[in-house]
Amino acid sequence: MGAKKKTTSRATGRKKVAEPKGMSASTPSDEMSLHDEEAIEFDDVLSDDRRVAAEEAYDEAINDDDDFEVKAEKYRRRMLALSREAAEERDADMRTRVVKATPLHDAEEAQEQMQLLGQQHTTEELRDRIQETVRVLSKFKEEREEERTRAEYMELLRSDVMELYEYNEFLTDAILLLFPPAEAVEFFEAMEKPRPTTIRVNTLKAKRRDLVQTLVKRGMNVEPLEKWSKVGLQVFESNVPIAGTIEYLAGHYMLQSAVSFLPVMALAPQEKERILDMAAAPGGKTTYIAQLMKNTGVLFANDVSEPRTKSLNANLQRLGVMNAVVTNYDGAGYDKVMRNFDRVLLDAPCTGSGIISRDKSIKTSKHYEDVQRASQQQRSLLLSAIDAVKVGGYVVYSTCSFLVEENEAVVEFAVRRRHVEIVEMGLPFGRPGLTKYRHHRFHEKMQCSRRFFPHVHNMDGFFVCKLKKLSSDRTDVHDAKEEVERTENGLSRRGKSGEKMASKRQRDGNTHAVARTPAKASRLSVPPPKGRSGKASPR
Structure with a gap:
């Protein structure tokens, strides 16, 4: 028997053992290669462990007792599987490199790379990139990539939070304008979580200590709310429906969010007074x-x-x-029906941007036009509330919105048109209202108002402001110098390049407006309502 002939494997470069009988050395080498469109050059992509697997697959095929066609098919399938594994590993590595690199590249370029790979960003990838972008923005001079502007990083952050948290452009821009980047991300995260369940003890019928003992026996895990409230209870868990106990049906408590206690606490009702709750339903604050x-x-x-x-x-x-009388009037004209109230509470209808944790549809359903309509309605209601209260009386204005256009801008509008002043409310916590918002300026006493946020206070987004009526003077008629001018409202994050975004929004049919006066400091607001015919939509 002659010497055994040795050949070399195309796949691995390893010397082959002698072929068994029936497998000719003259067999075309491409019979053992991959006749498949997905075939790739193994020497370039296979890792060391896969090279070993390829050699073992070849040895197994050579020494098998099957026919040549069966041997070739087994080998082909094994090599195809190895090549696919290598390709998937390579693509995964490429996606990882894309995600890590994107904070230093244009968002559009990163998106194009992901589209070429036919992949969508995962939640983890987006979170990692958002955190990296925030890190760069927090130390921009030291961490930024050369020739990259802050606006480019902000645009990347904007697109990523829109994709991850599923907000529309309008609300995304509003949030990024209101907070620094790191805090904005905290706000987005907090809005994804539910707020604590709270109830208010009705002291007309029960005492908090006694009610706690009773509810614990019913299967509720409840504890007194923080020190700022003497009537609040937090429900951690319950084995019974909270609104289905005998005590609830008997009126011993009201299921109510903790933040909605605050407007009533700011109003500070006194015994034997004449008080108006202008938008009362369903009755949590009224009761x-x-x-x-x-x-x-x-x-x-x-x-x-x-x-x-x-x-x-x-x-x-x-x-x-x-002691309650229920009425059914348009609040914007209530001052024509009754006046001389000691106190008025206006928990105004709003966009509800502060309660996204309870209603996720708000993320995409609220746009600038909704805010404009709400702001005009709120102005009419607030002027009516001021006109309905007696001189020396108090008006508390509140919304479950974090938008400046529905809060400080509305109060500023009223302060300029009625003889009232913003006063302290005595609330033990909350962030001061804004006196500056980008290039806009509000009354210095606006800091007496309070803002509440989910990431800071673990409450719904809320705004509360208290006004004291000084006289019945009003300035309804504007002279020529006080006429408002419709222009871009400044919700762009682009600062000095806001004019470019304004023109873009005009092309898209989404124009914003800001009221400007000839005063040195411009004031953020939409044009005042022409009349008071618009009805308030219930919250």
Whole structure:
């Protein structure tokens, strides 16, 4: 028997052992190669462990007793599997490099690379890139890539948070304008989590200590709210429906968010006063006012929506409120119906941007036009509330929105048109209202108002401001110098390049407006309403 002939493997470069009988050395080498469109050059992509696997696959095929066709097919399938594994590993590595590199590249370029790979960003990838972008922005001079501007990094952050948290452009820009980048991300994260469940003890019928003991026996894990509230309880878990206990049905407590206690606390109702709750339904704040009044005086509970007054009446009866009169008027004209109230609470209808954790649809359903309509309505309601209160009386204005256009801008509008002043509320916590917002300036006493945020106070986004009426003077008629001029409202994050975004939004049919006066400091606001005919939409 002659010497055994040796050949070399095309796949591995390893010398082959002698072929068994039936496998000719003259067999075309391409019979053992991969006749497949997905075939790749193994020497370039296979890792060391896969090279060993390829050699073992070849040896197994050579020494197998099967026919040549079977041997070739086994080998082909094994090599194809190895090549696919290598390709997937290579693509995964490329995606990782793309994600790590994108903070230093244009967002559009990164997106194009992901599209070429046919991949979408994962949640982890987006979070990592957002954190990296925030890190660079926090130490921009030291960490930024050369020739990259802050605007480019902000645009990357903007696109990533929109994709991760699923907000529309308008609300994304509003949040990024309101907070520094790192805090904005904290705000987005906090809005994804539910707020604590809280109830308010109705002291007209029960005492907090006794109610806690009773509810614990019912299967609720409850504890007193923080020191700022003497009537609040936080529910950690419950084996029974919170709104289904005998105590709830008997009116011993009200299921109510903690942040909604604050406007009533700011109003500070007193016994035997004449008070108006201008937008009262479903009655959480109204019943709290009656509770603090100890069922004395007269409490007018108004709501523009007749169907909603049914739930208002039901809660008043359940909680044992005896001093309330329910009315059904448009709040914007309430001062034409009744006046001389000691105090007025206006928890105004709004976009609800502060309660996204309860209603995720707000992320994409609210646009600038909605804010403009809400702001005009809020101005009419606030002027009516001021006109309805007596001189020396108080008006508390609140919204469940974090947008400046619905808060400071509305109060500023009222302060310029009625003889009122912003006063302290006595609330033990909360961030001061804004006196500066980009290039806009508000009254210096706006810092007496309070803002509440989910990432800071673990509450819904909220705004509360208290006004004291100094006289009945008003300035409804504007002279020529006070006429407002419609222009870009400044919600762009691009600073000095806001004009470019304004022109873009005009092309897109999404124009914004800001009221400007000839004063040195411009004031953020949308044009004042032409009249008071618009009805308030219930919250």
